[in-house]
Amino acid sequence: MSSAQRYFRITLLRSAIGLPGRTSRILAALGLHNKRLRTVYHPVSPDVAGQIFAVKELVDVQEVDQALTQQELRELRRPDKGWYVERRAAEGRSG
């Protein structure tokens, strides 16, 4: 069975503020040009591995089987509602 495409799950943990411009440009190339704790998915390849190696002190990397889109990641962050309607007023009282 051929191996499925593996992905790097890259999370920005530390900012590139104060670091040479090259570093923040590499983060931008990876898609991590916004904020800490954002995550992106990239297919495993030597190119991406080299980019990660250049910013290895700033990111956390995991290897996973499936890449999530930004919309899916956002849905995962959505909180639980915390409430549900048990009885509607329109149903009236029982008994």
Next chain:
Amino acid sequence: MLTKSLKRALLDSRWPMPPTFLLPWAAGLTTVSHSTAASNLPPPLVSGVSNISRQREALQQDQRAPPRASSGPLASLPELPAANATSSPPALSQSVRELLPVLQAQGPHYIVAHLYDRPYLLTQGDTLRLPFHMKDVEPGDILRLDRASIIGSRDYTLKAATAPPALNQSTGKVSYVDDRLFVCRAVVMGVESDPLHVEEKTKRRQRKVKRVKSKHRHTILRIKEVRVRGLEEVE
């Protein structure tokens, strides 16, 4: 409301291990290089069989929750088989077994209920003015609040076990108490609105003034019941 459990179900599906590592996303994050260990892998989204628990008792980690309808952005994911609804409810930990009757006996109780992950410290008889307008409810509807992080009485407190924060990354995730242990009901009293507020937006030496109106609404709830269940009811 129900899609969240589905997403968690998808997350948890592949891993038979206890879901410690699943909560929260930041768990296990590190700048130290490490080999890919099973515990560090975030659960991928695949066609799931079992479901994740969002709440953990003191020592137990478990899976529960019945299947939910799929919707939203995750509808394009591989179609779920019927979720495993026959999984038994998680067992209570020893400390819960011992002290739940004691907690129950000592009324009145307070609860820290979470609506959209925001905590509200409540007890029976409180009037709660929410910072948002709750849609699709009418005055007189009875609501059941099912997410709580703390339930307590004067001398006893029941909390959910939390995963240790990894690498000083506090993501603000809350862990919830098992919702079989308590009952919290509220009735919708009505909706209040703020006075009309006009925000003026302008710059210096600029005559044009943009005026933006806002009139926020707030749903008012009255907490009718905060009750701790006994062990017989729970099991």
